[in-house]
Amino acid sequence: MFDHSEYISLLKDLEIFFQYATEENLVTSNLKPDELRANIDLKIGNSVSDEDLRSLIQQYLKYSVKTSHPRYFNQLWGGFQKAGFMGDVISSAANTSMYTHEVAPVATLIEKELVQKMGKIAGFENPEGQFTTGGSNGNLMAVVMARHQACERGKQEGLFGQQKMVIFTSAESHYSILKAANITGIGADQVWKVEVDDEGKMDMGNLRRLIQKAREEGSMPMMMVGTAGTTVRGAYDPLEEMADIAREEGLWFHVDGAWGGSALLSSKHRYLLKGVERADSFVWDAHKMMGMSLMCSVLLVREKGKMMSTFSADHSKYLFRDEEASDDLGPSSMHCGRKNDALKLWLAWKSLGDEGWERIIDYFFELAEYAEQIIHEFDQLELVVPRSYTNVCFRFIPKGKDGKDGQDFDAFTSKLRQELLASGHSMVNQAMVEGKEVIRLVICNHSTKKKHVEQFFEEVVRVGEGLNCRYM
């Protein structure tokens, strides 16, 4: 039987977990696998008591990274969003699967409502779409749709004897495009990387030349992927110009807005995605800047019916009795069983309203601007590339004993990041941009306020100066 009191005591442990994640505590204990093994009884075999189970839960929570901590900047997601959290818990409690209206009646309507809402925000007049298990899988589905447009017989017959098909995407696009090309049989070598300019935007002249080159080689250009908010530096490709080229060349135009799609929620910043309304498909993660717990990602498609023609399968009559006429999401999906990820976003949106989202997105931009100001105030800090979104790529410039700039900046940046991690005070990632190692601060955490950005930089400068004394 379901014991409510036990359930409630688990929620009490969760309360403790969220108390760990406050600013006076550490973000991470940063333990090595061996240290963790020594602290947690991982082996599975004999049955343990409920009491032991509870202590395992407490250990799990204790040693997990506190991603809702206000100085957690490590990934493109983080923080805590109340209504979204409740929606996720409720979705698990009501446990359903998104394939049929029969088993997920309310959830199906909620998901369709969100697809219409988000599709219209993107500028699609009559959109279709689905929640997927993440932006990577949304991109994969888009590649399948592009392939289906370029080579319809591929769906049944496969790609035997098929001319090579080429996908064009920027040199700084997400690696999931390569994975999608691998999985779909297009081949990762057929993903051609287009050069980017100083701001990280795709170069249109280079794109045109590469399309021409592919045709000259006897390959078939099939798809262009524009990135709205690149993972490392947050650059936006020129989507309008890409849409023109896609139309001229007859290519599927996909926009990967997994990270940067949320700028559409702000009337001040949505210009960054100008042209997305002409895309064939668009991926937008709500588990990144919108702060939903993982996973919460939507694939939006401009023209209705394309998902069904691409993804329907023949042998599913036991589940889907009348594919064409039904309200089921399953037939036009890549998944079979699928969790209800729409509920949390719907509840959060109900609670915040359109204005609430706008306020949050604008605040993230302000915080990123503020971070940039702080960098300019410190001599030792350098903004390495210009900022477009809320990615702030910077580094600490070490000085030699002679007062001149030190030599090995990249190694210094890596050491600095390791020391930041070891202190557990904050968590931030590093990345390569324009051949330079940088600290990538991303602002998207719903718990972060101005003072946490200040605390972060104080720590960076303190740790950086300490390192500088020891190594230079």
Ligand SMILES: *Cc1c(COP(=O)(O)O)cnc(C)c1O
């Ligand atoms: C994060 C990201 C992805 C992958 O999204 P997941 O939801 O993590 O699968 C794809 N593209 C871009 C540009 C991203 O930043």
